[in-house]
Amino acid sequence: MSKRNAILAAATRLFSRNGFKETSMSDLSRMTGAAGGTIFHHFKNKEDLFLNILKDVQETILSAFARHKETMAYGNGLEMVEGVISFYLQLAGEMEDQFLLLHRHYPYQMAETNDLCRSYLESVHNCLLDIFEEAVSAGVKDGSVTAASPRNTAMLLFAMVDGVTRFNTYNLYHAASLYQDLIRSCRNILTRETSPDPM
Amino acid sequence: MSKRNAILAAATRLFSRNGFKETSMSDLSRMTGAAGGTIFHHFKNKEDLFLNILKDVQETILSAFARHKETMAYGNGLEMVEGVISFYLQLAGEMEDQFLLLHRHYPYQMAETNDLCRSYLESVHNCLLDIFEEAVSAGVKDGSVTAASPRNTAMLLFAMVDGVTRFNTYNLYHAASLYQDLIRSCRNILTRETSPDPM
DNA sequence: TATAAAACCGACCGATCATTCGGTTGGGCT
DNA sequence: AGCCCAACCGAATGATCGGTCGGTTTTATA
Numbered sequence: 001m002s003k004r005n006a007i008l009a010a011a012t013r014l015f016s017r018n019g020f021k022e023t024s025m026s027d028l029s030r031m032t033g034a035a036g037g038t039i040f041h042h043f044k045n046k047e048d049l050f051l052n053i054l055k056d057v058q059e060t061i062l063s064a065f066a067r068h069k070e071t072m073a074y075g076n077g078l079e080m081v082e083g084v085i086s087f088y089l090q091l092a093g094e095m096e097d098q099f100l101l102l103h104r105h106y107p108y109q110m111a112e113t114n115d116l117c118r119s120y121l122e123s124v125h126n127c128l129l130d131i132f133e134e135a136v137s138a139g140v141k142d143g144s145v146t147a148a149s150p151r152n153t154a155m156l157l158f159a160m161v162d163g164v165t166r167f168n169t170y171n172l173y174h175a176a177s178l179y180q181d182l183i184r185s186c187r188n189i190l191t192r193e194t195s196p197d198p199m
Numbered sequence: 200m201s202k203r204n205a206i207l208a209a210a211t212r213l214f215s216r217n218g219f220k221e222t223s224m225s226d227l228s229r230m231t232g233a234a235g236g237t238i239f240h241h242f243k244n245k246e247d248l249f250l251n252i253l254k255d256v257q258e259t260i261l262s263a264f265a266r267h268k269e270t271m272a273y274g275n276g277l278e279m280v281e282g283v284i285s286f287y288l289q290l291a292g293e294m295e296d297q298f299l300l301l302h303r304h305y306p307y308q309m310a311e312t313n314d315l316c317r318s319y320l321e322s323v324h325n326c327l328l329d330i331f332e333e334a335v336s337a338g339v340k341d342g343s344v345t346a347a348s349p350r351n352t353a354m355l356l357f358a359m360v361d362g363v364t365r366f367n368t369y370n371l372y373h374a375a376s377l378y379q380d381l382i383r384s385c386r387n388i389l390t391r392e393t394s395p396d397p398m
Numbered sequence: 399t400a401t402a403a404a405a406c407c408g409a410c411c412g413a414t415c416a417t418t419c420g421g422t423t424g425g426g427c428t
Numbered sequence: 429a430g431c432c433c434a435a436c437c438g439a440a441t442g443a444t445c446g447g448t449c450g451g452t453t454t455t456a457t458a
Contacts, residue, residue: 003405019304021220025446035407040447042405104304105218108369152380159362160355167358170307181351188391189384202435224416234437239417241435 004042006032012053016100020050051116054107057098058120062127064091069131077139078190082183084135085161088128089179092165100169129154136190145190157186203241205231211252215299219249250315253306256297257319261326263290268330276338277389281382283334284360287327288378291364299368328353335389344389356385 001009010031014023025046029036043049068087074080092099101107102124111118132154139145147153164182167175200208209230213222224245228235242248267286273279291298300306301323310317331353338344346352363381366374 018308019218019220021218024444026444036446037408037448038406041407046446105302109217148383149380152377153384155366155374155377156359156363156380156384159366160359163358163362163365164355166362167354175354178351178354181348181355184347185352185355185388189387192387223414225414235417236419236438237436240437245416 003032003034003038007034007039007042007049008053008056011049012056012097012101015050015053015106016097016104019104020046020106047110047114050110051114051120053101054117054120057101058124060095060098061091061124065127065131076142076144077135077137078144078187080135080138081132081145081157081186081190084131085157085183085186088161089165096169099165103166103169129158132157139190146192147190153189156189160186202231202233202237206233206238206241206248207252207255210248211255211296211300214249214252214305215296215303218303219245219305246309246313249309250313250319252300253316253319256300257323259294259297260290260323264326264330275341275343276334276336277343277386279334279337280331280344280356280385280389283330284356284382284385287360288364295368298364302365302368328357331356338389345391346389352388355388359385 007028010028011023014027014031025036025039028034028039032039039049043052065087068084072080072083072087074083102121107117107121111121129151133150136145136147136150136153136157140147140150161182164175164178167178206227209227210222213226213230224235224238227233227238231238238248242251264286267283271279271282271286273282301320306316306320310320328350332349335344335346335349335352335356339346339349360381363374363377366377
């Protein structure tokens, strides 16, 4: 592996596990075997290194879901939603560090002053919400799903699924046993036959 | 307000908005008007200051929910769950900084090596999960709620509600308009009449 | 093999950090 | 008044940080 990629890989792990400020360039230097100057030869500063990592995260997630979208073939919208959820859970398990990075606050703080950073984050979140919404809307059309607002429903599903993956990274709970209940709960949200709409 | 309390208040705001490492003692000194030495007169170091804040957060949240538990009187378990959820959302709005602090990664990282920190965090999370679970169990008993595992159901509800409050702190979405859909979705999760339990 | 560019090195720099310490202030007690 | 102790101050300190720079090695090309 090239030294540049080794730096990117180590930084992804350290930034996601320990945080951006908490990771020093000498930590990176020690972990990769690269001299201090070498890191700054490949990346103009620490922030630029972080943005390159975020770029990789965005590209990886977008392409993974694009591939999923092509290959998936479900009977109806409800099954499509469930397929998206389990794909999300599986991906979050495989790319633990990258998802953990997106669960940190630093990227969102940086996004307030850095347009490139904000565009990466918006791109990822829009991608995820769009694919949830698309599946919900398909379900509404074919009658397998009941939802007043597909976008809001997508956000609630995303909040719940993402919250469960977060439980795993915090070490307070073991969330793996929640997966079956999670899928069932999502189905309940989506398949209420009568939408009484009180008030 | 005493200088000690001013330091605690300013540190709560700065740690939650900007992060622990990102907040310097000179920032705190500037914001409170207290000299550097004064901060270390009241708290033996930066970590001790953080732990005192976490202690306050824990006490505030626990007493708020204890008060809610005393005063609440609902017709059935389902209404009780909905009452807990709206109380949680209201509290998260009133105590934005404290909840934001709990959404950061730093406390959970510190909990890995600091027993006191871990006990504060576990105390808060157990309190929240317990009150959700209690309401769900009450609903199962009086027939207003259907749930295979009250604990797992409580965790899923918590994950969803907490995820929505998180959407507000990240500035990508405006989550306030989600509240009605959130309550409706929770009701759907809880009131599925038939639990077909396939497989 | 000659040459230029890219990769790499590590000593060095100024800035900033958390923390220390000797000294000052002011309110409560006798 | 005299005393004490907690609250408070701010200059000083050593460590660590992100980043620079002049020079060496490796690689690609011809």
